[in-house]
Amino acid sequence: xxxxxxENQFKCRAYYAxxxxxxxxxxxxxxxxxxxxxxxxAGIGKALTEKIVELVTTGRLPYHERIKAELPEGLFDLLxxxxxxxxxxxxxxxxxxIDSLAKLxxxxxxxxxxxxxxxxxxxEQNVLQGIQxxxxxxxxxLLVDAVAVAQEIVARIQTTADPQRISIAGSVRRxxxxxxxxxVVASGDTTRIxxxxxxxxxxEAVTARDKTQCSVVLDTGMGVELRVVPLASFAFALLYxxxxxxxxxxxQDRATSQFGYTLDASGLYAGEDEKPIExxxxxxxxxxxxxxxxxxxxxEDSGEIDLAAGASVPSLVSQEDIKGLIHMHTTWSDxxxxxxxxxxxxxxxxxxxxxxxxHTTSSHIANGLTEERxxxxxxxxxxxxxxxxxxxxxxxAEVDIKPDGTLDYSDEIxxxxxxxxxxxxxxxxxxxxxITGRVVKALSNPHVHIFAHPTGRLLLGREPxxxxxxxxxxxxxxxxxxxxxxxxxxxxxxxxxxxxxxREYGVKVSIDPDAHRVDGFGCMPFGIGTARRGWxxxxxxxxxxxxxxxxxxxxxx
DNA sequence: GCCGTTTTCGGCCCGACTGTTTTCAGTCG
Numbered sequence: 127x128x129x130x131x132x133e134n135q136f137k138c139r140a141y142y143a144x145x146x147x148x149x150x151x152x153x154x155x156x157x158x159x160x161x162x163x164x165x166x167x168a169g170i171g172k173a174l175t176e177k178i179v180e181l182v183t184t185g186r187l188p189y190h191e192r193i194k195a196e197l198p199e200g201l202f203d204l205l206x207x208x209x210x211x212x213x214x215x216x217x218x219x220x221x222x223x224i225d226s227l228a229k230l231x232x233x234x235x236x237x238x239x240x241x242x243x244x245x246x247x248x249x250e251q252n253v254l255q256g257i258q259x260x261x262x263x264x265x266x267x268l269l270v271d272a273v274a275v276a277q278e279i280v281a282r283i284q285t286t287a288d289p290q291r292i293s294i295a296g297s298v299r300r301x302x303x304x305x306x307x308x309x310v311v312a313s314g315d316t317t318r319i320x321x322x323x324x325x326x327x328x329x330e331a332v333t334a335r336d337k338t339q340c341s342v343v344l345d346t347g348m349g350v351e352l353r354v355v356p357l358a359s360f361a362f363a364l365l366y367x368x369x370x371x372x373x374x375x376x377x378q379d380r381a382t383s384q385f386g387y388t389l390d391a392s393g394l395y396a397g398e399d400e401k402p403i404e405x406x407x408x409x410x411x412x413x414x415x416x417x418x419x420x421x422x423x424x425x426e427d428s429g430e431i432d433l434a435a436g437a438s439v440p441s442l443v444s445q446e447d448i449k450g451l452i453h454m455h456t457t458w459s460d461x462x463x464x465x466x467x468x469x470x471x472x473x474x475x476x477x478x479x480x481x482x483x484x485h486t487t488s489s490h491i492a493n494g495l496t497e498e499r500x501x502x503x504x505x506x507x508x509x510x511x512x513x514x515x516x517x518x519x520x521x522x523a524e525v526d527i528k529p530d531g532t533l534d535y536s537d538e539i540x541x542x543x544x545x546x547x548x549x550x551x552x553x554x555x556x557x558x559x560x561i562t563g564r565v566v567k568a569l570s571n572p573h574v575h576i577f578a579h580p581t582g583r584l585l586l587g588r589e590p591x592x593x594x595x596x597x598x599x600x601x602x603x604x605x606x607x608x609x610x611x612x613x614x615x616x617x618x619x620x621x622x623x624x625x626x627x628x629r630e631y632g633v634k635v636s637i638d639p640d641a642h643r644v645d646g647f648g649c650m651p652f653g654i655g656t657a658r659r660g661w662x663x664x665x666x667x668x669x670x671x672x673x674x675x676x677x678x679x680x681x682x683x
Numbered sequence: 684g685c686c687g688t689t690t691t692c693g694g695c696c697c698g699a700c701t702g703t704t705t706t707c708a709g710t711c712g
Contacts (some may be wrong), residue, residue, distance in 0.1 A: 490712095491698080
């Protein structure tokens with residue numbers, strides 16, 4: 127908001143720095159306030175201390191409220207458009223009274239935006255594209271946020287309404303990377319179960335409620351659909367409300383055409399007299415249709431039913447298969463925790479190894495390591511390996527692919543690393559041939575192992591760069607390289623379609639946390655869920671190998 | 684707004700890229 131008001135940029139940066147400090151504190155800000163330790167933190171001075179203390183002790187900050195009241199809400203939507211930052215948004219508002227997406231779209235569509243000083247024809251087109259992107263994303267939520275909501279709702283119902291059965295359903299259960307709402311199916315005391323949801327403090331409005339369904343909207347705008355069904359229908363309802371629609375349709379067609387059954391959300395019925403066939407689980411429903419069980423993540427009608435009919439559903443990768451974590455950052459570059467802290471945290475979680483992959487020279491903003499600093503880092507890794515014997519720490523790097531497709535480190539350095547990850551961090555606006563060419567060239571380097579966050583997309587934030595993913599996957603296959611499945615909930619990159627392509631080309635996948643702090647390891651379930659959507663098995667991945675097998679696989683010539 | 688000091692001002696992470704300009708501002712990572 128200070129940026130929008132045109133405040134001194136360094137003052138704005140001080141607020142960013144302060145916020146970052148608070149976010150990465152090992153202790154809670156409340157505790158620091160209570161013990162008078164706040165002002166001792168680097169980056170938190172007199173002014174920020176006063177404001178934070180006020181906020182923590184009273185729960186309010188009039189300074190913040192005052193500035194907020196001065197700025198129209200719509201300006202924050204404008205800021206989400208790529209290429210529009212505080213300066214341009216401020217110009218639009220001050221000079222042209224544009225304070226909403228709708229007004230901006232109108233002006234751009236009339237061709238008047240290009241005449242605003244600092245704007246032009248290209249920017250006008252980019253803005254219109256950005257508005258389209260935002261429209262597409264409206265009402266969509268990240269899987270990680272939806273899972274948190276779903277789990278809390280299930281826990282609430284379990285503690286207050288004693289359900290006979292309850293489960294998350296819908297696209298959240300299928301681990302779709304972004305979702306529109308949360309679905310929950312339960313059996314038990316309908317009134318108590320629905321009350322448990324309807325009386326949750328985060329419920330903004332109950333939009334529908336009858337004997338079978340309770341729909342609410344949460345404070346974030348996210349919708350929740352709770353279905354309460356008879357116990358005998360639970361498995362059928364869970365199957366039905368998990369979807370996908372296309373998967374259900376195929377199942378229903380199969381039930382009718384092959385068995386003369388009727389399948390719906392309430393049950394499976396045989397013959398003319400519609401005699402119900404009892405099923406207590408989804409497995410039993412599939413079995414009644416002469417199918418193997420199909421994991422929820424696979425239910426997208428992309429060939430899974432044929433596999434199940436042929437008893438060849440793959441055994442998908444699961445958390446238990448993951449032996450180690452590849453791709454993480456430390457305080458050596460832009461991470462928040464030391465090598466030792468990352469190692470101890472991973473050890474506690476039961477992993478056998480981690481690979482430290484800090485940024486390289488070109489990533490100035492991320493404090494990328496020169497070859498010289500990298501060598502110093504190796505000494506610390508050696509020392510921590512001695513100190514923390516329960517886990518093996520490997521040496522790696524996330525190496526920038528430069529504009530010409532060459533790499534940021536010399537081959538002499540690269541060949542000494544255990545794991546070399548390459549990635550694009552600049553030049554995202556290049557055309558398809560250019561970007562694909564850069565990556566294919568990088569993958570031809572014999573010392574490279576993994577291509578990280580291949581599409582560069584940020585879910586609900588940034589479209590992928592223009593890249594021919596099939597060409598890249600083919601090149602990875604020809605060169606024996608590995609494609610990353612970045613488990614960061616904002617990325618989940620590769621997506622499930624690309625992962626299936628990797629399987630087709632025999633290209634292995636690395637399911638990586640890309641952690642910038644110890645908490646970052648918590649994203650692995652989302653990576654694994656996405657892997658399962660792409661039919662990835664334990665043997666399709668590399669971090670399902672123990673450390674010796676991993677090194678042998680990566681370094682075989 | 685923060686910080687350090689050659690200590691109460693002056694600099695603050697920084698380079699690439701784009702599209703606007705016609706020498707550079709704004710945005711991004």
